[in-house]
Amino acid sequence: MEEKQQPAFERGTDGPKVIVVGVDGSDSSWRAAAYAAGLARRQGAKLALVHIQPVLPAGAAMGAPVVDATHEVAEELMAEIRRSTERLQGLYHMRWEFHTLRGDPYSGMVQMADELRADAVVVGASESAGHRIMGSVAVRLVKAGRWPVTVVP
DSSP: OOOOOOOOOOTTBTBOSEEEEEOOSSHHHHHHHHHHHHHHHHHTOEEEEEEEEOOOOTTGGGSHHHHHHHHHHHHHHHHHHHHHHHHHBTTBOOOEEEEEEESOHHHHHHHHHHHTTOSEEEEEOOOOTTHHHHOOHHHHHHHHTSSOEEEEO
């Protein structure tokens, strides 16, 4: 009996099947999530909302309130996503999931996009002045050249 080989994974050849979007609670990340949700709905793709909890410098991480605050942000994001989903229930059908992990936002987005075999990545434009030193997450993702990246203002 001849064994059939599975076709190799091809990223984005028939349109996106998995869209990864970064959410951090900023206005631009909510706009990115809304854009990605519309794209996922129209394409019949799965939407993966990703929140990266920042790892704080050792001195700042000494206090529990700081750690609790990062968990609280993730919980608030999840609650808002659920509320939005419930409001749209019955109007639109969309597959989605929420992921949260700790680390550097760029590395976390790369890790999740790779793990989920993303066909597209959507992020909000940086609202931080600090990105001028390190480079914004969006620019770094584009430079990685591994997925189509949409930056939502």
